[in-house]
Amino acid sequence: MSFGAWLELIASGLITGGVYALVALGLNLQYGLMRILNIAHGEFLMVGAFLTWLMQTQFSVSPLLMVPVSFALLMGVGLIVHRLWFRPLTATSPNLDVFEARGLMVCFGLMFLVQNFASLIWGGDLRGYDYLTQPVAIGGAQFAVNKLVVFGLALFFSGALIVLLRTTLLGKGVRALMQSPTGAQLVGINTQRLHPLMFGIGLGLSGVAGCLLSMTYAITPSMGEPYTVTALIVITLGGFGSMSGALAGGLLLGVIEALGMHFTNPSLKSLLSYSVFIAVLLLRPNGLFKK
Template identity: 80%
Template sequence: MTGGAWLELIASGLITGGIYALVALGLNLQYGLMRILNIAHGEFLMVGAYLTWMAQSTWGLSPLWMIPLSFAAMMALGMAIHALCFRRLSATSPNLDIFEARGLMVAFGLMFLVQNFASYMWGGDLRGYDYLTDPVKFGDAQFAGNKLLVFALALVFSLALMLVLRFTLLGKGVRALMQSPTGAQLVGIDTKRLHPLMFGVGLGLSGVAGCLLSMAYTITPSMGEPYTVTALIVITLGGFGSMGGALAGGLLLGVVEALGMHFTNPSLKALLSYGIFIAVLLLRPRGLFAK
């Protein structure tokens, strides 16, 4: 292989891994903070993708304008879902284990509800649009402009979340709750306000990921579920509750998948992902980057 071919292969993995990381960060935020394993997370990515496609194909609105709109819409929807479902579960569950189990069942219901709603609204056909498809050359390698933009924006949003969690008072409160929920509440952190806000931010990031995906790939009502599974693999790689680990794990998984599919067979993508998932669970169950 030439140097340009290697660069294209690695870049393809990083582009995919950037999306993986962005989806995983939102899911990791929900689970690490509230112990909500939201397996419907990817379905809201799908809704964000459809909203972007609809705005672009109907009104000619640039998908870049839809990024903040989709984030706001999914964040508001997430806060409403938390208030209607998970807040009541938290109040009525006698302990954390029962809350996690009940929350998982609710998330299953949400997954099928959103999938069927999307099928009813937009049908089951493949949807898509052309956006920045002209190739961009870097030496001997060339890449589609939309995929480079997707990677750049996914990285920007991922790093922005990590900076907020690291350097703001809000972020310190979130990290305190992740480390010691009881201790954080004893020093005055209000979980009744912080939990729905962060659940909404998690879904907002999923909506942003859907916007980005719609720029470069076709979309269907069933596209969200594989991204939820991949996000769980990424979180396992990086360590539950570790935002830096989720970013590193997403990029790493994307590159490993790209290399593995190139040197073996594209149909083995799921085998590669689940093989890595099982190996990490057996050899380093706390994740590759967990502190």
């Protein structure tokens, strides 16, 4: 293989991995902070993708403009979902284990509710549009402009969340709650405000990921579930609760999938992902990047 071919292969994996990381960061934030294993996370990614497709095809609104709009809309949906379902669960669950189990059941219901609602509105056909598909040459390799945009925005939003959590007072409160919920509440951190805000930000990131994916791939109401599973694999790679680990894990998984599909068989993508997942669980259950 030429240098350009290697560069194109690795970059393709990094571009995919950037989206993986963005999805995983939102899910990791929800589970690491609130112990909500939101298996409906990918369905909200799908909603962001369809909203972007609808606005672009029907009203000629640029997908780039829809990036902040998708974040704001899905964040608002997240605040509502938390208020309607997870806040009452918090009040009625006798302990964290019961809350986690009940929350998982709620997320199952949300997954089927959102997926079937989308199928009812948009049908089950593949949807898509052309946006910034012209190629650009970098280092002897050819890349579509839209994929470079997707990678850049995925890294931007992922980095922005990590910086927020590491450098701001809000982020310190979130990290304190992740490390010791009881201790954080004893020093005055208000979980009644912080939990819904972080849940909303998590869904907002899924909306951004869906918006970005719609620029490069065909979309369907069933597209969300595989991304939820992938996000769980990424979180396992990076370590539950580790945001920088989720970013590194997403990029690593994207490269592993790209190399594996190139040198073996593209149909083995899921096998590669699950093999990595099982290996990490057996050999490094705390994650590759978590200290």
